Amino acid sequence: MRDLGSQKKLLILDPLDGKHKKVLQQILETDAISNPRNKFSLNIVERSRNFLDKQVQLHEKAILGLVSKGNTELSLWKIEELVKLNEIFIQFEPTYKDSLKSLISQIMSQVNKIIDTVLERI
Secondary structure, eight states, rough: BBBBTOOOOOOOOOOSSSSSSHHHHHTSSSSSSSSSTTTTTOOOOOHHHHHHHHHHHHHHHHHHHHHHHTHHHHHHHHHHHHHHHHHHHHHHHHTHHHHHHHHHHOOOOOOOOHHHHHHHHH
8 A cells, every 4th residue: 555645655554464473574674754643543444443342342241240240359350451441442432431431330230230139138
């Protein structure tokens, strides 16, 4: 692929394509980039977005399962992992921050239901 403005070869990095050695070799063969902050942009393709969305769903399922089993410590750790995942998301799309808040609210609602059920048994 070529950059139409400068006629230089563009290097597109796709962490999901499994060609890590090839990408690393291409990077090593290129000249250093002056002022890289002005030359790079973060973009997310649909395939990567789907992968990240799936990771959120897996975290959500795991957290709710842990909460229902009363494993508070591990569920809190998974929530922290979800927050770290969100930090990746908001680089691409700021609306993920609101999605995470909504998801945590749903999890807290589930936790409160479980607590209420336990208290009713006492």
